[in-house]
Each structure stands twice: as C-alpha cells, then as structure tokens.
Amino acid sequence: MARDRATSEARTRVLETADRLFYEHGIRAVGVDRIIAEAGVAKMTLYSHFPSKDELILAVLKHREEVMAGYFRAAIERHLAASGDKLRALFAAVKELLATPGFRGCPFQNAAAELADPAHPAAVFVRDQKQRFFGFLRRCVEESVGPAGAAAAPAVALLLEGAFMTAVIQGSAEPADVARDAALKLLALEAV
Numbered sequence: 001m002a003r004d005r006a007t008s009e010a011r012t013r014v015l016e017t018a019d020r021l022f023y024e025h026g027i028r029a030v031g032v033d034r035i036i037a038e039a040g041v042a043k044m045t046l047y048s049h050f051p052s053k054d055e056l057i058l059a060v061l062k063h064r065e066e067v068m069a070g071y072f073r074a075a076i077e078r079h080l081a082a083s084g085d086k087l088r089a090l091f092a093a094v095k096e097l098l099a100t101p102g103f104r105g106c107p108f109q110n111a112a113a114e115l116a117d118p119a120h121p122a123a124v125f126v127r128d129q130k131q132r133f134f135g136f137l138r139r140c141v142e143e144s145v146g147p148a149g150a151a152a153a154p155a156v157a158l159l160l161e162g163a164f165m166t167a168v169i170q171g172s173a174e175p176a177d178v179a180r181d182a183a184l185k186l187l188a189l190e191a192v
Contacts, residue, residue, distance in 0.1 A: 011049045013039040019060045019067075023107055027057055027114045057111070057122045064107050065129050071097065072136075087144035087156075087183070090137070094160060095176035098167040105168040109161065133157075145187045156183045 017039035021030040032053055036046050050056035075093030076086060083089040097103065104110065108126045115123040137160065138153040163179035 010039075010041050010045050014041055014046050014049060014056070015059060015063050018056055019063055022057070022060055023064075023104060023110070024102070027111060032056075054121065057115075058125055061108065061111055061122055061125050061129070065132075068107075076140075085144040086140045087187075088180070090140050091176055091180035091183070094163060094179075095173045098163070098173035098176050103167065106161070106164040109164060141187065149187050152183075152186050155186055159183050159186075 014035060018030070018035045021035060021038065032043075032046065035056075036043055039046070046056075050059060072090070072093055075096055076089045079089035079092035079096075080086065083092055108129050111122060112126045115126075117123060134153070134157050137157050138150055141149045141153045141156060159179040159182050163175040166175040166178075167173060
C-alpha cells in the first residue's frame with residue numbers, strides 16, 4: 001500500500017510539474033530531463049508512468065481538462081448569484097481566469113499550435129476537448145436564453161476562443177468583457 005501511494009505521488013508530481021512547465025514554456029521547449037529534475041523523480045520513475053513524452057503530453061492535457069472543468073464549475077457557481085444567469089457567470093469566470101497572474105492563454109489552443117501533426121494523440125484529444133467544452137457552453141447558453149439560443153452557441157464559442165487569444169496578446173482580461181457583450185447582443189438577436 002505504501003509503495004502504491006509513493007508511486008501515485010511520484011506520478012502526480014511528474015504530471016503537475018510537466019503541466020506547469022508545458023504551460024509556462026511550451027511543450028516542445030521543455031525536455032524530459034527538466035521535468036525529471038523539477039519533479040524530483042528518477043528517469044525510470046517517469047518512464048514507468050509515461051513511456052514516452054507524447055504519452056506524457058496526452059496525460060498532461062487530460063489532467064489540465066480535469067483542473068479546468070473543476071475551475072469552471074466552482075467559478076460559475078461563485079458568480080451565478082451576482083450575474084443572474086449561467087452565461088454571464090461563465091463570462092465572469094473567464095475574465096477571472098484571464099486576469100490570473102501568469103495567464104498564457106488556453107492550454108488547449110497552445111497545445112494545438114505546437115503539435116504539428118493533426119493525428120498526434122494529443123492533437124486529437126484537444127479537438128475532442130474543444131467539443132466537450134462546446135457542449136458545456138451550449139448548455140450554458142440554453143439555460144440562459146432557452147433552446148433557441150443553441151443555434152448561436154458556435155458563434156459564442158468563437159468569441160470565447162478569440163477572447164483567450166486576444167487576452168494573451170494584449171496582456172489584459174478585458175477581451176472577456178468584449179466577448180460577453182458581443183455574445184449577449186448576438187443572443188438577443190437570436191431570441192427575436
């Protein structure tokens with residue numbers, strides 16, 4: 001049991017270290033040796049959990065999706081009382097995220113930009129993650145303006161994706177407000 005716990009702790013350290021380094025410096029810029037050194041594990045430990053860097057990249061993206069889903073659930077719940085509806089709460093959560101010190105954009109957009117091979121398992125995962133996030137966004141839209149608003153959900157998704165990228169370029173969380181205002185106007189037109 002103690003060995004399993006130590007193995008699990010080592011795996012978690014590798015995963016969290018790789019996640020942090022990939023996000024701060026980029027997937028291709030960070031080598032396995034750096035991850036090993038900063039995680040404080042042996043090379044054999046890393047490779048026993050992640051036989052290749054590609055498998056580690058995929059595991060990091062899966063881990064990041066879980067972290068981000070938890071963040072959005074908690075942040076939306078926090079903002080829901082003040083905002084009045086789930087979509088506004090989502091945009092408030094996005095703005096909060098964009099204002100986080102060290103924000104370097106959407107980790108899934110970043111990974112997609114770095115992974116040149118669209119068939120790479122991590123690139124496939126990113127596409128699937130975006131579809132799952134889109135489903136979540138569509139539900140937020142429908143809960144806020146009703147089923148008719150679902151037709152506008154793809155445009156709202158593009159507004160959010162653009163807000164993530166523009167926030168990095170401008171070094172500001174204000175693109176979340178611009179995207180929110182555009183989405184609300186679009187959805188008001190959809191309801192007519």
